[in-house]
Amino acid sequence: MNVNGNKALNVALIHPDLGIGGAERLIVDTALGLQDKRNEVKIFTSHCDPHHCFEEVKDGTLKYQVFGDQLPTNLKGKFFIVCSNIRQLYLIWKMYRSGQLKHYDVFIVDQLSTCVPLLHTLTDAKILFYCHFPDQLLAKRTSLMKKMYRIPFDLLEQFTVSAADEVVVNSKFTKEMYHQSFNFLSNEPNVIYPCVDINPEISDISKIDNFDKKLYHKLISKDDKFYLSINRYERKKNISLALKGFALSKESTAPNRKLLIVGGYDKRVSENVEYLKELEQEAKDHKMSFKTIKYQDIIDTEDDKKVLAKIIIDADVKVIFLTSISSRLRDYLIQNMELLIYTPENEHFGIVPLEAMRYGKPVLATNTGGPLETVVSYRPNDNEATATGWTKLAVPNIWAKAINEYVEVNDKVDFNTNGRERVRRLFSRNTMSDNFEETIERMIWKKKTTYPWETALNSTYYFGLYLLSAYFFPGQYLPCIFLAVYAAAIKRSYFWMCYYLFMAFLLTS
DSSP states (O other), X not given: OOTTSSSOOEEEEEESOOSSSHHHHHHHHHHHHHHHTTOEEEEEXXXXXXXXXXXXXXXXXXXXXXXXXXXXXXXXXXXXXXXHHHHHHHHHHHHHHTTOGGGOSEEEEESOOTTHHHHHHHOSOEEEEEESSOHHHHSOOOSHHHHHHHHHHHHHHHHHHHTSSEEEESSHHHHHHHHHHOTTOOOOOEEOOOOOOSSOOOXXXXXXXXXXXXXXXXXXXXXXXXXXXXOOSOGGGOTHHHHHHHHHSGGGTSTTEEEEEEEOOOTTSHHHHHHHHHHHHHHHHTTOOXXXXXXXXXXXXXXXXXXXXXXXXXXXXXXXXXXXXXXXHHHHHHHHOSOEEEOOSSOSSOSHHHHHHTTTOOEEEESSSTHHHHOOBOOTTTOTTTOOEEEEOSOHHHHHHHHHHHHHHTTTSOHHHHHHHHHHHHSSHHHHHHHHHHHHHHHHTSOOOOOHHHHHHHHHHHHHHHHHHHHHSTTOSHHHHHHHHIIIIISOOHHHHHHHHHHHHHHHO
């Protein structure tokens, strides 16, 4: 059954960059969910690399179209927001010129809201804006000049968001930030949580690529148990908390125990390079032997077998740093870890804890942001039947105690069942699709809102057409007749049709 109960809807999703990330996964899952309900769905984006996107995009399961990839994303490392706005407006312009704007009943826009008023003005479709996090809170304001530079964009964000028929957010935490940031908006956005696949492929070692299989056996021996941290190598992800917490726990001195730190890494990004070196130094400071393996460097070599042969991980190695591994190896590590150590503070939502819980693995996260809504923190003799991990203050010795507690209660708490059930109930694609359906159905039946700014723009436009006709064809009534037909037949503006007919009547009197 589709969203309005009787006929399929044409739904367009507008997203800036259709790569691989949490926001992109949400868009793909939204499109798949609506498509499964027999709606016609297409994604419009400013960039999509067929070699760096999700399988559903790559294999043609989802339709997509790119407009504006030739436009710059920045100007000499600056003006990212300006370029993003230009790219999105160009995308809408190309959709308009190609006649595709009129084809859709619903537009779902996320991340960047600049195009929302334009869609509202140019189409009769309803517009849903999905707010991952207010853009103004993501911008760095390190100087007075940057603060001044951001003011018009902050105001623009509030104005453009206000033109959406419905606004939804990805967590209650984001909802709080939404209200704090958008002081001029009085609407109450609903929460639609992102989802994960609740029936993931459970792999044994034989099902992963031969290269990844050999690498895994290099990393983990038969008797090893390991803890896992997954984040980009960025300081704001606070990966050092995982290092310090593990170092202070009893597990750091137990035999056959390791901490694997896996993260997105680009050697062209100075912060990635610098932060990895800082983390290596921290491991040294805590007297933990470590090994760093740069995955991309291995697979880029002509003879990876020789490179793999040179990788030797001694039994006393306690910390392994891995950079930008394959998604299949990543999933296999999650399936076989002991505990996910998820370190970011005030994360907008955080998809990795759900990826762990769907495999029945417990999560240790900070008691801030999205994890407070996804992870049920263990309380002794209270919630053994529902606990899926721990949410703790981001203090190393507190995290060390949580790791120790995991070892003590792992046999007493069924994290496997608890995690899988929580994900199935709250964070499945079906649940997310149902929430989108309810929101779209509510939105579809709303009367289209005409905003004061829209009335002013329309009045300026139509009156401007009359002035132009009067200037080029003074005293003639036929141009007014043509304008009346245009207003009625093309624009369906019967007020201005009457206005033009009245002016034509006056000219014939």
